[in-house]
Amino acid sequence: MSNSFELCVGPIHPALKEPIQLDFEVEGERVKNVSFKLGQVHRAIEWAGMRRNPIQILYLAERICGICNVCHPMAFSMALEKIAEIEVPKRAEYIRVINAELERIHSHILWAGVAAHELGFDSVMHYTWRVREKVLDIIEMLNGNRITKGVFMIGGVRRDVKKEHIPKIRQALQYYRDCYAKLEKIFLKDASIKARTRDIGVLSKKEALKLCAVGPTARASGVKKDIRVDFAYAAYPWLDIKPVTPEIAGLKARGDTFDRILVRLLEVKQSIDLIEQCLNDLPAGPILAEPVLQKLLVQLKGVEGESIALQEAPRGELIHYLKMAAQDSPYAWKVRAPTYANLPPLIPMLSGCEIADIPIVAASIDPCISCTNRVVQIDNDDSILSMDKLRELSVQKTNKILREVKK
């Protein structure tokens, strides 16, 4: 008799906030093998987008993710602005960064609460979520809504940061500076949290590079990679920003769950600084390249071309690919959310850990499953191609082209 048995976590499980199926082969309490299946929350958003005009898509893009709903419309507008060669006013670029960094603060603090809950530390969860309310209040003050803000427009933003808003934002930033010490004490000093996260779910630097981990997950393993620095967009080129790795706190990057907590907490601090810089340098001027939407739509209708927009979402690198073919709606729109890149690293992280570690390790990449589900596999054998089949088809095609070239 074999000692190992199968344990299935998901698609519905209290540790998971969204459906994903994780299959484990377990021996006693130790995990021997892991695999995962996706596709339970595919909503065909791209399909719906390709039947709408670009301004409508902005609101659709916002609904790809419940938490990072700044970066999706922002990435989409950046992609389209590149094709249509629209220049975004500088003030709008700064306001975009302010919104993106406010989102990063609320996303990371929300995540910290979820992580505490996965550890069974509900007091911390309630504390962090109460602290998070402040940033949501600021977002509501700026944009009129807490989560789905509808603030982006092709060629700028729809709502300005007014003069009377600035002292309130500064006050909130000060509030977070004050809270930060307490959060740091809870997450980095508490013995019971440390015992559950140090050297648990380790992702080595080599593996992070090999599996193309992105965002805080990669940075916690010591990979210095941040789209805001490497491919600076919006107002980031003018801001003082460095990729956050555990080395910044004077620690060696071990790539464990603790490091991922550390990196996210440090990023909250970084975001506070970035917003402060933005408020100091906020230039005057318009916030929209083309305020009349009808004109803008006509302009966008005529554009042709393709582009890729990169974004550093709270969870990591986000890619929007867009192809316009002088029509109302895009010819193609493809989204690659950060979690898509961060799921394969889960396998080395989870192999060899214990059942008790599964929730916190799985949560440590801050998975956003509904962002990731961009395709669904239906049970039709003809439509599924294996690697070998694909290669065979490619060889056939190459030979065909070669023959045509020779003629």
Add this chain to the structure above:
Amino acid sequence: MTMDFSVLLFVPVFSITAILLGLFFRGIDRKLGAKMQARIGPPIIQPFIDLKKLLMKENIVPENAIKWVFNSMPLIALSASILVLLYVPFLGFPPLLSGYGDLILVLYLLMIPALALAVGGFSSGSTYASVGAQRELVLMMSYEFAFSIVIVTIAWLVTKTAPVINAFSLVSISVVPVWGLVGVMGFIGLLLLLLALMLVMPAELGRLPADIAEAKTEIADGVFVEYSGRNLALLYLALDVRTIAFSSLVVALFFPFAFTEFVPLQGIVAVIANALFFLVKVFIVMFFGSIFVHVAVARFRVDQAARAYWGPVLLIALIGMALVMWGTVLG
């Protein structure tokens, strides 16, 4: 010894009181825990509402469960928990069944609910429940030794210093408070024993940081995962009564003082005052052993819990035992 008729009469009264008190204390527990987490929390009668709802719900038995084992375990857990209460001094009255068993029996009876949970989990045929049941057993093996050391040391102390007939009888222990039997050395020893007992308490009651067998976010409530309706109601009742029983045991061992020892009262007033005073003591024990702890820590992993109970907690109990012995023999 013939069974007194009044005992038969009092058993149902005590059982119902115990269940009501268990639910009431659970309500306070949840409310206080919520307040400490800056939440509003459920009303204090919430456990009663939950119980009513569960009793109305369908009782589902999984297809691949061993049905009679699966169905009988909640009953066994509840009756064992109630039985413990009949052996410890409760509400200021001497134990109802004193003379029919002693501390050693209580020690065993306290193990039964945990065992019943584990067996129920194994019999349910669910992987999550099996993992939970394994964890429950590992945990039990870890804390039982430290727990027994505390009990045996106190019994030994009572035999050695107070001339009583049966040292393991809870009546004799509650008549002679242990604190009066020792010198300074023994006093420190007893404090350590009390600390060890309080540290065992979360594991014994399946509360954080040792709610490893349930571990909602890991194994979806573990041993409870397949239980529903009436069975689940019985299991919750068993846990609530066990909380009261264990706290009463701690009170009986370490704080057996009656209210009337401090304020002379007569008749029915004295009985009521003693009962209320007893409830306050039980609440204080529960507060430090369970409510306060579960809002202040994260969950242990089962290996960490086992290491903690075989290591530091056992050490505290052993040092406590050594100090008590040293103090008693030399003093």
